[in-house]
Amino acid sequence: MWKQVTGIVLTSCALFANDVVYSVKEKPVYLDAISGKVVGKLLPTNAIEILSQEGDRIKFKITGYQNKNTPNVIYFTDKARIFSLAFAKNIIPVTKIVESKDQWNIVTTEAYTTQGDYEKSVEPMMEKAAKLYSDNCSMCHTLNAIDHFTANQWPSTFRSMLDRTPIQKDDVWLVTQYLQKNASDMKK
Numbered sequence: 621m622w623k624q625v626t627g628i629v630l631t632s633c634a635l636f637a638n639d640v641v642y643s644v645k646e647k648p649v650y651l652d653a654i655s656g657k658v659v660g661k662l663l664p665t666n667a668i669e670i671l672s673q674e675g676d677r678i679k680f681k682i683t684g685y686q687n688k689n690t691p692n693v694i695y696f697t698d699k700a701r702i703f704s705l706a707f708a709k710n711i712i713p714v715t716k717i718v719e720s721k722d723q724w725n726i727v728t729t730e731a732y733t734t735q736g737d738y739e740k741s742v743e744p745m746m747e748k749a750a751k752l753y754s755d756n757c758s759m760c761h762t763l764n765a766i767d768h769f770t771a772n773q774w775p776s777t778f779r780s781m782l783d784r785t786p787i788q789k790d791d792v793w794l795v796t797q798y799l800q801k802n803a804s805d806m807k808k
């Protein structure tokens with residue numbers, strides 16, 4: 621029997637320039653305000669700054685870590701493979717270096733995404749993710765402690781069990797990010 625997943629209802633907020641917001645689900649990323657070509661994805665629970673709104677698109681800025689070997693990805697940290705903004709392999713985003721390190725630079729980059737599904741605080745969506753994890757991953761065996769795995773181990777561990785749960789496609793990245801950001805090697 622599936623346990624009922626009682627929804628924590630997240631309501632989208634109105635957006636204004638300079639607001640810092642977090643998307644609750646994976647969002648398509650574009651290089652401009654009109655092109656239909658999706659060039660990447662913005663992952664949930666990562667802070668973005670709203671720069672402007674153009675039609676049904678928003679232009680945003682994100683700060684993160686760029687690895688010299690994988691310049692198409694902006695990471696949440698320099699310690700593990702936690703994606704904030706992932707461009708297609710052939711797209712190298714234009715970045716401004718905030719701080720230069722050996723293998724990693726802290727950078728900012730700008731891109732476009734769609735309106736909708738943003739929150740001004742990250743805690744409610746992390747609570748939703750925590751509940752999805754604990755409700756769905758304790759159905760057949762004891763819930764694994766989140767810090768039982770590292771941030772790099774969680775995505776494949778989670779995905780290998782995902783088919784056994786009713787977790788919705790829209791929530792997969794949300795739960796993945798929650799697990800990675802609370803993994804054993806991410807403790808402060």
Ligand code: HEC
Nearest residue numbers: 753756757758759760761764777778779781782784785787
């Ligand atoms: C429908 C039952 C079921 C659900 C739901 C379930 N698991 Fe499992 N899990 C199993 C079984 C059975 C095993 C034993 C190994 C196997 O069958 O692959 C297992 C093993 C595991 C292991 C050990 C893996 C290994 O290779 O030893 C981990 C970690 C795990 N589950 C995590 C999760 C997570 C995370 C979730 C939620 C996304 C989850 N499980 C949901 C049935 C389930």
